[in-house]
Amino acid sequence: MQITKLTPEQQALSEVTRDVLAKESSPSKVRDITESRSPFDRNLWKIAGDLGWHGIEVSAKLGGSAQSFIEASLVLRELGRTTTPGPYLSHQLALRALDSYPEHPAAATWMERLVSGEAVAAVALGVLDRRGVARPDFKADARGGGLVLNGIARDVPDVGHADLAVIAAMIDSDPVVLAADISTTPLNVTWQPTHDRTRSLFDVEASGVEINSAAVLARGRAAGALLEDLWRRAATGIALDAVGGAAKALEMTVAYTSQRVQYGRVIATFQAVKHTCADMFVESEVARIAADAATLEIAAGGQRRDFWSSVAKFRAADAYAQVAGDALQMHGGIGMTWEFDLHYWLKRAKLNQVLYGSSDAHRARVAAES
Amino acid sequence: MAQDQNLVEFRSGFRNWLERTVPGDWKSLLQSDLRSFNVWWVSAMRDAGYGPPHWSKEVGGPGLSLMQQLVIYEETTQADCPDYPGLFSCAYTHVHDTLTLHGTDEQIQTHLGPILRAERVWAQAFSEPEAGSDLASLRTRAVRDGDRYIVNGQKIWSTLAPNADWAILLARTDPEAPKHRGISYFLVDLHSHGVDVRPIKQITGAEDDFAEIFFTDVEIPVENLVGRENDGWRIANTTLAAERGPLAVPTALKLRDALASARAAARDEIPDPDIFPVSAVGQRYAQLHGEVEILSEMLYGTLARFVEVGEPGPESSIIKLYLAPLMQRVSAFGLDLAGAAGHHEVGSRRQDRASDDWLVNHLGSWVWTIAGGSNQIQRNIIGEKVLGLPRDPLVK
Numbered sequence: 001m002q003i004t005k006l007t008p009e010q011q012a013l014s015e016v017t018r019d020v021l022a023k024e025s026s027p028s029k030v031r032d033i034t035e036s037r038s039p040f041d042r043n044l045w046k047i048a049g050d051l052g053w054h055g056i057e058v059s060a061k062l063g064g065s066a067q068s069f070i071e072a073s074l075v076l077r078e079l080g081r082t083t084t085p086g087p088y089l090s091h092q093l094a095l096r097a098l099d100s101y102p103e104h105p106a107a108a109t110w111m112e113r114l115v116s117g118e119a120v121a122a123v124a125l126g127v128l129d130r131r132g133v134a135r136p137d138f139k140a141d142a143r144g145g146g147l148v149l150n151g152i153a154r155d156v157p158d159v160g161h162a163d164l165a166v167i168a169a170m171i172d173s174d175p176v177v178l179a180a181d182i183s184t185t186p187l188n189v190t191w192q193p194t195h196d197r198t199r200s201l202f203d204v205e206a207s208g209v210e211i212n213s214a215a216v217l218a219r220g221r222a223a224g225a226l227l228e229d230l231w232r233r234a235a236t237g238i239a240l241d242a243v244g245g246a247a248k249a250l251e252m253t254v255a256y257t258s259q260r261v262q263y264g265r266v267i268a269t270f271q272a273v274k275h276t277c278a279d280m281f282v283e284s285e286v287a288r289i290a291a292d293a294a295t296l297e298i299a300a301g302g303q304r305r306d307f308w309s310s311v312a313k314f315r316a317a318d319a320y321a322q323v324a325g326d327a328l329q330m331h332g333g334i335g336m337t338w339e340f341d342l343h344y345w346l347k348r349a350k351l352n353q354v355l356y357g358s359s360d361a362h363r364a365r366v367a368a369e370s
Numbered sequence: 371m372a373q374d375q376n377l378v379e380f381r382s383g384f385r386n387w388l389e390r391t392v393p394g395d396w397k398s399l400l401q402s403d404l405r406s407f408n409v410w411w412v413s414a415m416r417d418a419g420y421g422p423p424h425w426s427k428e429v430g431g432p433g434l435s436l437m438q439q440l441v442i443y444e445e446t447t448q449a450d451c452p453d454y455p456g457l458f459s460c461a462y463t464h465v466h467d468t469l470t471l472h473g474t475d476e477q478i479q480t481h482l483g484p485i486l487r488a489e490r491v492w493a494q495a496f497s498e499p500e501a502g503s504d505l506a507s508l509r510t511r512a513v514r515d516g517d518r519y520i521v522n523g524q525k526i527w528s529t530l531a532p533n534a535d536w537a538i539l540l541a542r543t544d545p546e547a548p549k550h551r552g553i554s555y556f557l558v559d560l561h562s563h564g565v566d567v568r569p570i571k572q573i574t575g576a577e578d579d580f581a582e583i584f585f586t587d588v589e590i591p592v593e594n595l596v597g598r599e600n601d602g603w604r605i606a607n608t609t610l611a612a613e614r615g616p617l618a619v620p621t622a623l624k625l626r627d628a629l630a631s632a633r634a635a636a637r638d639e640i641p642d643p644d645i646f647p648v649s650a651v652g653q654r655y656a657q658l659h660g661e662v663e664i665l666s667e668m669l670y671g672t673l674a675r676f677v678e679v680g681e682p683g684p685e686s687s688i689i690k691l692y693l694a695p696l697m698q699r700v701s702a703f704g705l706d707l708a709g710a711a712g713h714h715e716v717g718s719r720r721q722d723r724a725s726d727d728w729l730v731n732h733l734g735s736w737v738w739t740i741a742g743g744s745n746q747i748q749r750n751i752i753g754e755k756v757l758g759l760p761r762d763p764l765v766k
Contacts, residue, residue: 004671004674004675004678004679005675005678005679130648131644131647131648132647250757254757254758254759257759258758258759258760265763266760268753268759268760269759269760269761269762269763270762271746271749271750271762274749274750274753274754274759274762275746275749275750275753277753277757277759278691278748278749278750278752278753278756278757279749281688281752281756281757282688282691282692282752285668285688285692286661286664286668286688286692289664289667289668289671290660290664290667292667292671293663293664293667307663310660311659311660311663311664314657314660315660315661315664360648360653363647363652363653363656363657363660364647364648364652364653364656365647365656366656366659366660367646367647367652367653367655367656367659368643368646368647370633370655370656370659
């Protein structure tokens with residue numbers, strides 16, 4: 001299915017989000033943050049909390065607004081459009097994990113502060129290997145009443161800014177999901193600076209780290225189901241970021257080629273340019289349709305949610321990279337400069353292709369289930 | 371697939387009817403007499419209240435809802451039955467849609483009846499050797515002479531024309547006016563004196579599908595002018611719009627079937643379930659599987675938006691641009707997997723749509739990137755109409 005019509009409330013959410021980000025996450029603000037190597041704009045993060053973005057899907061009794069993944073998707077799209085730095089997707093995924101276990105003590109401890117934005121959360125789901133199989137990075141062993149955690153996770157988004165980390169691990173062949181308080185858990189977290197400065201990746205090392213059994217959110221089949229849910233949302237979250245970013249990169253290209261004059265003509269009048277723009281539009285629409293389908297399947301708990309989340313991931317992320325690359329080509333020399341903003345979109349598009357499973361890994365998932 | 375609860379009965383009723391009605395040997399019947407088999411087929415559909423699917427009761431149609439029409443196209447695509455409406459596709463869509471929008475009551479009376487009774491096959495006489503993408507530069511002339519027009523000129527790429535009795539015709543009535551404003555829209559009897567239809571053999575080997583039409587002093591009575599004189603370009607554009615809509619759904623469903631058959635070949639080649647997902651073949655399959663399902667979402671989404679919002683969304687303009695190259699990629703995938711066997715001559719007739727001939731499918735896919743405004747023209751349209759880019763100053 002496609003999202004053919006938004007409710008008036010959804011329409012309002014979408015518009016307010018776009019207006020807020022146009023002001024608070026303008027290209028010059030994104031540039032200020034990334035040039036100073038600040039991780040993200042704490043002021044905007046606070047506004048997001050006040051506007052209810054963090055708790056959008058969280059149940060009402062835990063302080064959220066109990067909306068659906070459709071509403072969450074509208075916000076993620078807009079954040080992609082403005083290449084907004086910050087742990088928005090990571091935070092949503094962690095909130096989803098806690099919200100899945102509302103009776104767990106971690107929910108009572110963390111939820112209010114996470115929904116308001118006072119605290120930040122991230123997730124370490126593991127890797128999606130070439131065969132499309134999700135594998136946690138950490139091993140956990142039972143010791144005393146708790147667990148001992150060992151392992152290294154590479155390039156985990158946002159965990160260095162987090163107060164709470166939702167971590168996937170394996171106890172022998174059984175998955176387990178932990179909610180670890182970063183301040184009391186001696187993980188070794190190292191920032192890995194990336195060319196895309198709108199995102200922050202970290203290596204996380206655990207060497208004999210003791211985990212209290214109270215931090216165990218889920219084990220066994222329940223943990224497996226929770227991780228599948230988080231993988232689908234992570235993949236679709238990146239796809240939605242791609243939809244927003246691709247649309248903006250196309251708009252920039254339309255604007256630029258409609259005013260740039262060469263050979264005495266606006267260059268968009270040349271078919272080589274016009275046809276590239278048309279192809280960029282097709283790619284953007286295809287990305288949107290795939291991401292919409294995944295969003296609706298997840299929101300409805302549909303049977304094709306594995307299929308659509310993987311298709312959305314590879315198709316939308318690849319489309320964004322194509323569109324942003326074409327945008328650079330259409331801009332010519334100015335697009336190659338640090339001073340011009342376009343590289344924010346291209347770098348984010350390229351990083352999106354590998355976050356939460358590569359396109360090949362997601363194609364492998366689709367091939368495996370058929 | 372359309373699944374609205376109140377459609378379930380309609381669907382199963384239609385499915386049962388198809389099973390009871392379509393003869394098991396329909397393919398050989400079709401081969402032996404294309405015309406009379408098509409006449410039987412559309413008449414049977416009509417008599418059972420299923421066709422012409424989108425015609426209202428006022429003009430003798432069944433008055434089905436859009437979703438019911440969709441069911442007809444979905445089921446006829448997926449059942450073991452002939453292409454529908456086959457030879458009558460131009461008559462059912464272009465002629466009907468044009469006359470109901472722009473025709474006089476008398477034209478509707480005169481022409482829709484014979485179509486409904488399956489007495490007349492219609493074709494389109496628009497393109498010319500020197501007017502393809504630039505259709506509005508067409509040169510076939512129609513000169514008013516009392517109560518008739520005299521037509522001279524040549525048309526080409528007229529699908530269905532070898533079997534057609536009548537055609538919708540675009541001809542120039544004012545050579546002095548700007549090119550879009552000197553064209554008129556006519557209904558022409560192809561059995562008139564001076565009409566010569568010459569079939570063109572296609573690269574697939576099909577000879578009964580495609581033709582040139584020569585007009586030499588052909589007389590068309592003035593009552594067969596549709597709309598006002600010199601208003602034909604605007605009218606033709608509404609006719610061209612009829613080429614989209616639910617009619618694209620069968621194409622997507624056939625593509626899904628074609629890919630499923632390619633997948634079976636791919637799994638035969640790489641049976642190991644651990645290797646298939648990481649193999650080049652498995653990766654290529656997964657990519658196309660995703661694309662074909664996206665196409666389906668695109669088409670159904672357009673229909674759903676049409677039902678809910680009353681207008682098509684932006685994606686409707688890209689259907690052709692996305693669908694046509696995808697057909698080439700899917701048939702190329704099937705062809706690669708089939709090896710030399712994919713090049714064996716199995717079938718070449720368009721009507722025999724159940725063809726397993728991968729090369730015919732592959733070659734036929736270019737119909738979609740060329741006909742109805744080539745994909746290069748579609749890119750201009752998207753660039754200018756959707757994205758608002760400026761026109762080429764040299765194109766008048």
